[in-house]
Amino acid sequence: MDPSELMHLAIEKTQSGIAAGQSPFGCAIARGDEILAVSHNVVWSTNDITAHAEITALREACRTAHAILLDDCIVATTCEPCPMCMSALHWARVKTVFFGATIEDAENAGFNELTLAAAEVIRLGRSQVQLVGDVMRAECVNLFDRWKAAGGAAY
């Protein structure tokens, strides 16, 4: 699975999330050519503060794969994972995480982020997860604008 193709799925899912009044974050997980999960943030709709896109996608991928460890999986997420999500991706032992927008972009959109970069979580935590940024970043940042235009509220 090409990372850009996987990111495209994450972006499409985020757009449907924005249309449903959810926050502008999406994530997709694949193992080889098999899509294990495509999710958007569902914090509002599920009343669950932990239901970021990556967490929700990891849960879905665990169900699809019938396993708690997702070795050899790649992940495309529209925004750099917050420390909660980056750590969850570590726990799941995914291989590579591709992201578009940055934590700074999310802050600029109004989200009250922990100012701790995903690369720092990996470095300080001595995780083996590979991280690749700047994947379709413009398209991913554009999701914040769409969300604002739709009247979205940050938390």
Place this chain on the structure above:
Amino acid sequence: MDPSELMHLAIEKTQSGIAAGQSPFGCAIARGDEILAVSHNVVWSTNDITAHAEITALREACRTAHAILLDDCIVATTCEPCPMCMSALHWARVKTVFFGATIEDAENAGFNELTLAAAEVIRLGRSQVQLVGDVMRAECVNLFDRWKAAGGAAY
């Protein structure tokens, strides 16, 4: 609610989790005298790599409180929160987190931890959550011994 009383609930819940074949971590959340959640780690039973005790307790507390933000809540967790859980506690805006065992204790028990202290996540991320360690630590470390004696497997 006295933090030690809340920790006692978390420890009891962890013991029932160990008896059910789950990992030796528990967490309880209170607002004033109201208990909002008491949970143990359910990673194995729910096949969900994100289902650490704190994450599970936060989800339950959000349901109980009918809110995604848990201001003025205190949290007792048997082990120092990993960066995933510490960040989730930040997102929920809890007031104070009391913990017993440390991440090092969990590593010594065999868990493949991210070597990033909860205090560092708070400092680097500029979170307002207060953190208090060394609460009933001996009792909390003892949970790892009980879990090993019960044949527990780390992930």
